[in-house]
Amino acid sequence: MEELLYEGKAKRIYATDDEQVVRVQYKDSATAYNGEKKAEIVGKGRLNNEITSLLFLKLREAGIQSHFIEKISGNEQLVKRVEIIPLEVVVRNVAAGSFSKRLGVEExxxxxxxxxxxxxxxxxxGDPLITDEHVDVLELATKEEVAELKAAALKINDVLSGFFAEIGVTLIDFKLEFGKDAEGKILLADEISPDTCRLWxxxxxxxxxxxxxxxDLGNLTDAYETILTRLGGQMHV
Ligand code: C5P
Structure with missing residues (x-):
């Protein structure tokens, strides 16, 4: 069996025979509020794997490279090995969530x-909000890299907002993670799914x-199935 390299709240990462490639297995676990609220939701791993795979493929067609290589099973995909930059890059189009709460703006x-x-x-x-100055002095990324991350995030936003608009969904906000490959090139990584986006x-x-x-607004898998089906993915059989 391949070596487990890392286990997070929603995914496990395994080594493969290829040093530059890892296998991502999406789990059925759901967590919120930094792990305070937890549940096992059967089928969630498959839905997020399917949706992320579809979106990374669509982004590739639009000229945006990511770590994604291919989906290899219902809940697994192969991705290029990258070193994750320890920043959550959030793009917002409409006020919601922590933005609304922190700044008193109506959702x-x-x-x-x-x-x-x-x-x-x-x-x-608890994943605190940080400024460009913090990113700089903590040496999390250079000023040039910060500019590159912002530009990439906004471009991804344009492309994703377009995809979702085509299926009658507003992309309210979302979170991205980026990593560096063996050559130091910055690549979009992690996942893009209803776990990491607000979709109305x-x-x-x-x-x-x-x-x-x-x-607690209802059935999570029904909501995620709706997104997958509208994106043209397969319903569970
Ligand atoms: O909670 P907040 O409003 O800051 O979240 C903004 C966006 O980032 C939401 O789409 C949320 O799902 C996503 N997010 C995430 N992982 C986190 C924090 C936020 O995917 N740890």
Missing amino acids: GKQLPRSIVEFYLKDDSL DMETQQKLDKDVFRR
Whole structure:
């Protein structure tokens, strides 16, 4: 059996025969509020793997490279090995979540332009919001890399917002992670799924993302299945 390299809240990462390639296995675990709320939701791992794989393929077609290589089973994919930059890069188009709470802005208010925020990826600190100055003095990324991350995040936002609009869904906000490959090139990594995006139905404003779990709004797998089906993916058989 291949060596388990890392186990996170939602995924396990295994080594493969190829030093430059790792296998990602999506788990059925759901967590929120930095692990305070937990549940096992059968089928969630498969849904996030399918959705992430579809989105990384669509991004590739749009000229945006990521660590994604291929989906190899219902809940697994092969990805290029990268060293994750310990930043959560959040893009917001519409006020929601921590932005609304912190700044007192009503959820659902369209922002005059899309913004990029950085959070320090550190569970023990609760992933705090940090400024470009913090990123610089903590040497998490150079100023040039910060500019590159922001530009990449906004480009990904344009492409993803377009995909979702085509299927009647508003991309409210989302979180990205980036990593460096063996040559030091920055690549989009981790996942893009309803676990990491806020996705609202354009007509009904129904939430089709992890807020269903966070806020006990109904059935999570129904919401994720809706996204997968609208993206053209396969329903579970
Ligand atoms: O909670 P907050 O409003 O800051 O989240 C912004 C976006 O980033 C949401 O789409 C949320 O799902 C995502 N996020 C994430 N992982 C985190 C924090 C936020 O995927 N640790």
